[in-house]
Amino acid sequence: MVDEPNPYVGQQVTVTLYLYTRRPLRSAPQIVQEPTADGFWVHDLLPPSRNLEATRQVVGGQSFNVYVMRRFAAFPLREGELQIGAPRMAMDTGSLFDFFQPQQSRLERAGVAVPVNARALPEPVPAGDVFVGDLTLELSADRTQVRTGDAITLTLTARGQGNLRDVRPELPAVDGLRILQPQIDDRIEQANDVVGGTRTMEWLVVPEDPGNHQLPAIVIPTFDPATGRYGQASTAPLTLVSAGASVATPDPSEPAPDTAEPAPEDTAEPLPEDTVGEGSDDATPDTGPGTTAIEACEESQAAYLAAVEAIKSQPEGLACNDDSDCALHSYCGKFQCGSNGALSQNAIAALDA
Secondary structure (H helix, E strand, O other), rough: OOOOOEOOOOOOOEEEEEEOEEEEEEEOOOEEEEEOOOEEEEEEEOOOOOOOOOOEEEEOOOEEEEEEEEEEEEEEOEEEEEEOOOOOOEEEEEOOOOOOOOEEEEEEEOOOEEEEEEEOOOOOOOOOOOOOOEEEEEEEOOOOOOEEEEEEEEEEEEEEEOOHHHHHOOOOOOOOOEEEOOOOEEEEEEEOOOOEEEEEEEEEEEEOOOOEEEEEEEEEEEEEEEOOOEEEEEOOOOEEEEEOOOOOOOOOOOOOOOOOOOOOOOOOOOOOOHHHOOHHHHOOOOOOOOOOHHHOOOOOOHHHHHHHHHHHHOOOOOOOOOOOOOOOHHHHHOOOOOOOOOOHHHHHHHHOO
């Protein structure tokens, strides 16, 4: 049975499936076919595990055991003729203590479909998605003053009675703000078989320009089926303040720019061949703390090669003079130097490449 055969679209209809028997049940009935609810959003009102207890009811002068098999809330999603489909159940009858009829009987019974005429909301209907039921809204932010480019968590909390899945507002576009898609969390309650609860929607909002950013009030029109009147639920406006330089918004349709810097050409002049002298005293430069790579490689090509080996043997590298035309400087320009002008270990390892 249904408590409201002519609901408005979006209004709760409570559907209860009863089983009437004149004989006591030997075991719990089996629902062979659940009642269908095409065109409805459905929420169960009974706990998944419970004891099946009977009440006594007299119908047409006959006494029956009455069992509540199913109870759920059904919300019509469209107007027109809908129906709750007929269920089918199988059961064993007869008492375990009935010595005169010890054999149990297996029965299968079919219910009947119940029509539901879903009515459209009365005209004139307010603009926007109308929430049917009772609703309150609250908008908050984890912080209202940030640096430009820092994210803010914006939270909308909707509480009330009705199908809270119908609460799905979109934040309006605000110049200087980038608003991401929300995360949604539903907590459904059914106090006294009336569906309600809380829906929470969280947006990440990123200010891309400095200044004051005004978020207008969120307004959702409502309809009360008991009175047949429209109302509205709304939030207060919210101001977000950001300070700092503007943040550029990347265009996903454009390829990312290539920020890698090309390696400069090796402009070092070759050393004269007559300066090569294996075993020369100049082949082993002074690599003490006061000796720079420039001084070491100005002697000869052999000194240059020895300077390379000296650099690779020292964890911090040797100082590099960016103004030098020394051949070793070409490696400092080609590879990334440290903040103090010293060749990094990555650059030292690359000297063999």
